[in-house]
Amino acid sequence: MRKxxxxxxxxxxxDALLGALVGGIPYIQFLGISFDRRGDELTGLLAYDDKLIGxxxxxxxxxGVTAAFLEVTAVVSLSWATLWADLEAGVIETxxxxxxxxxxxxxxxxxxxxxxxxxxxxxxxARARITRSGRRYASVHVEGWQDNRGRPFAQAxxxxxxxxxxxxxxxx
Amino acid sequence: MAAxxxxxxxxxxxxxxxxxxxxxxxxxIEAGIAEIVMPYDDKLVGDPATGVIAGGAVSxxxxxCGGAAVMCHPSSPRGTATIDLRIDYMRSATPGQAIRAxxxxxxxxxxxxxxxxxxxxEGDAPVATATGAFTIExxx
Numbered sequence: 001m002r003k004x005x006x007x008x009x010x011x012x013x014x015d016a017l018l019g020a021l022v023g024g025i026p027y028i029q030f031l032g033i034s035f036d037r038r039g040d041e042l043t044g045l046l047a048y049d050d051k052l053i054g055x056x057x058x059x060x061x062x063x064g065v066t067a068a069f070l071e072v073t074a075v076v077s078l079s080w081a082t083l084w085a086d087l088e089a090g091v092i093e094t095x096x097x098x099x100x101x102x103x104x105x106x107x108x109x110x111x112x113x114x115x116x117x118x119x120x121x122x123x124x125x126a127r128a129r130i131t132r133s134g135r136r137y138a139s140v141h142v143e144g145w146q147d148n149r150g151r152p153f154a155q156a157x158x159x160x161x162x163x164x165x166x167x168x169x170x171x172x
Numbered sequence: 173m174a175a176x177x178x179x180x181x182x183x184x185x186x187x188x189x190x191x192x193x194x195x196x197x198x199x200x201i202e203a204g205i206a207e208i209v210m211p212y213d214d215k216l217v218g219d220p221a222t223g224v225i226a227g228g229a230v231s232x233x234x235x236x237c238g239g240a241a242v243m244c245h246p247s248s249p250r251g252t253a254t255i256d257l258r259i260d261y262m263r264s265a266t267p268g269q270a271i272r273a274x275x276x277x278x279x280x281x282x283x284x285x286x287x288x289x290x291x292x293x294e295g296d297a298p299v300a301t302a303t304g305a306f307t308i309e310x311x312x
Contacts, residue, residue: 024220025217025218025219025220025226026214026215026216026217026218026220027215027216027217027218027225027226027228027229029215030215030216031228050189051189051190051192051193052189052190052193053188053189053190054188054189054190054191054235054236055188055251055253056187056188056189057251060253062188062189062190062191062232062235062236063232063235063239063253063254063257064190064228064231064232064233064234064235064236065190065232067228067231067232067235067257067259068226068227068228068229068231068232069228071226071227071228071231072218072226072228075218075227104219104221105218105219105221107261107264108227108261109260109261110258110259110260110261111227111231111258111259111261112256112257112258112259113231113254113256113257113258114255114256115253115254115255115256118253
């Protein structure tokens with residue numbers, strides 16, 4: 001019987017791939033978003049910063065920041081779901097994850113955000129649920145919360161056009 | 173006597189830290205119509221393969237512009253917050269070009285303002301459109 005792979009090797013491979021996906025997107029760095037991974041599940045983390053404020057009187061997070069955070073979480077979660085499947089199937093070569101050719105990102109078609117309560121001046125979290133992922137289109141629901149998981153401050157529904165599987169990674 | 177709504181609205185928008193972080197400039201703000209320009213910036217890129225600005229940055233611009241349109245509405249609201257916003261992305265913004273959003277607050281009730289907005293780059297066809305509902309905080 002083959003010995004199972006050491007858990008650290010598996011984790012390192014998965015985290016390196018996630019790091020390549022997230023680290024390559026400048027806007028994610030600008031907003032200060034990172035992703036926490038538990039198995040295949042991702043949680044977006046928006047670290048509080050003064051530049052994220054929209055109403056200095058309250059103060060409250062900018063509605064656009066909240067929208068952007070939810071959209072980023074949706075795009076990354078959707079792309080990650082595809083990558084995860086390929087990684088587990090051994091389709092992606094990860095001997096050098098820094099050089100992994102990532103697929104094109106899904107394209108946002110539309111995005112609807114509901115503001116449920118004002119965004120507090122502290123860290124925020126978000127998780128996406130892929131309600132439907134087809135060959136061409138995907139539908140994603142995202143929820144954002146701060147102190148209480150049961151009291152979301154925003155939610156969003158978005159639609160995406162999926163990258164073509166046969167397209168070259170560089171977009172050619 | 174209070175300053176006119178347009179002046180107040182302009183001050184209100186220019187005091188927003190995130191609008192400053194995105195280098196937004198108000199080019200028009202009067203009678204429920206606002207126009208804001210956001211320059212292209214490498215740090216706003218959402219797809220490294222193409223250099224296209226992230227949808228989220230366009231959302232932030234649309235949201236700010238929608239709020240600005242509400243603030244300069246003749247009903248003179250003292251404040252506003254977004255209730256919901258829907259954005260349709262028609263095409264990718266051209267890398268290197270500034271994005272200009274124009275929002276119109278076309279109807280208000282005592283509690284709610286209705287807004288539509290369009291974003292363009294330097295081309296003629298819109299990059300994105302948005303519709304939203306905003307709160308009206310204590311009209312003066």
